Amino acid sequence: MEVTQGKSNGAADDPSGSARRAVQGCDVLVAIPVLNEASHIETCLRDLLTGDDRLADALFVVADGGSDDGTPDIVRAMMNVHANLRLVENPARLQSAAVNLVARRFSENRRVLIRCDAHALYPPGYVTDVADSLVRNGVESLVTPMDAIGRTCFQRANALIVDTPLGSGGSAHRGGRRSGFVDTGHHAGFDLASFLQVGGYDETFSHNEDAEFDRRLRAASGRIFLDAEIRLQYLPRSSARALARQYYNYGRGRARTLLKHRDVPRARQMIPPAVLLVCCLSLAISPLWPWSLAAPAFYLFALLCASIWGALKLGSPCGLFAGPASGIMHMAWAAGFFRQAALLGARPGRSRVAAAPPVFR
Template identity: 55%
Template sequence: MTQTAPLSNAGRPAAVQPAAILAVIPALNEARHIETCIRSLMAGSQALRQVPMLVADGGSSDDTVAIVERLRTEFPNLSVLHNPKRLQAAALNLAAAGAPVAATILVRCDAHSIYPENFILDVAQSLVDTGAASLVIPMDAVGETCFEKANAWIVDTPLGSGGAAHRGGKASGWVDHGHHAGFDLSWYRRIGGYDESFSHNEDAEYDVRLGKAGGRVYLDAGIRIQYIPRGNVRRLWKQYEGYGRGRAKNVRKHGSRLKLRQTVPILALLGSALGLVASLVYWPAIILPLGYVAILALASGLVALKHKSLCGLYAGLAAGTMHMSWAFGYLREATRPKG
């Protein structure tokens, strides 16, 4: 649960030395987004050009690496780190293991995001000011294509993300988990970094171990990023199925319980499936899946009206894809035999 606090970094000049910071962007086939991401990260203070910035590439088959290499002529502090394990967790661990001696702060940046000026410096400063072991931030989803826009409009609502604090949250404070932005490297190394057996949900798993070790996570709502969501059903399904599998692995590893917002998609999937099967012998049971579809259809209409755009009609499809894939991934992993 988020607790409000007066701490904020808005408008504060950076005091953390650039040499104390290492910025890392895990990437895999991000040719569409990587240049926009890097340029947004480099906007602001000239001190940003003194911060080592690694693009940890997991073996991209598109032009991601070529684009980064071209940008190095403009930003000499930029370099490519080859990540043979491909996963984001491995990328951060690899960067932390090879961090410069002077580095005490690791800033995680995502290639799908657009950052405000001085983001890296602000994250580092807020981490120091709060004394947190990790700093997390809110994500404000934005879209370019019609489906991306609908996805963005619905994901930050309770129907989309279930009200997660880091999804469009407005209040700063101490939290159990959030979207990772900055790490105290001493804490990161102390608890062993990310668990590389997690392809998804590695951040939530890290936060569980951090909490058990006595580390604290601070959500700074004054530092916000724009996140570009997946642009079609197939990619969105793959993303959220992975999230579901990761959450199930987390529950299995730590014995933690699901929150209500995480239980609802599972109930929606099971209820809809049960209703379809039961309707073969008792037709009123069809109200379960039809009721769920009606909720999604209503959400689509409301989003379209709110944003005065027919793109909003995709909102229900996006929400339903998130719910069903997350629940499917969770149940698939949770019922998998151990070993």
């Protein structure tokens, strides 16, 4: 299956330039999945609703997964001021299901789908910047870099290390500065017709639904463009426990994606599992061969260097958490990866993706 882009066959094949025409506000649909985001949702919406006159005609839909902290009340209060703001229930609770729900229910007369997250900090005009870039580049999906920022001590160190190769493995969308075509990234915008043709997100995925979608989009000849000029900020996890839980789930999601599509993982994706295996084996055989402890010792030394670098970079003792944060990311991701691989190996799961008709570029 190949995908076609909305109302044109792409800017590169359209001499009249209709694929690159200016995006109007009425073309844009914005999906914002939430679950207990009372402390963030008002700021998020105010940021998204400002910065461009065209936003008055865009439709913003908050899909709530059953919040019990007053999030829906905050959104309803803002709906009294913003006529283009909607609130819908997301019974499935997951973000993947929320975006699908919004895309399918509100797709009429809309051509661009923007995905936003309540935890992120958006610059004015982010929505229209993404929509304009998507259409200007004639692609099916636009991704943007994320710049981590921190407020608490642990969070500052976490934000520092996650945007480095030691933290994120060198992902282009983690603080990257170069625009270009990529295989995956932080989802910002889609050609709405293409999103629906590919089937939207797999709603059985609680994590890594973005990379799994990108895998299907590429298989359908869809193109993904990273626009490094459009950036957002986000707050990473502020505690070691929350960070471990997050990366454990990331690892599980990545394993599901690889096994679902029978893909071979990239070398950098297998570094954390390899480190975990080597460390465990080294500890297990150390009573028989003490020199085996050299491997985990070298890894701990690397984390120590990261801590020292973090403290110097931040000019604060808070930077010493950079090493532990990196280690938590590696070990939790690897543990989740192995756990999910073992589960799916014993009991293959089922995916819920809407069937898409074959269409051609």
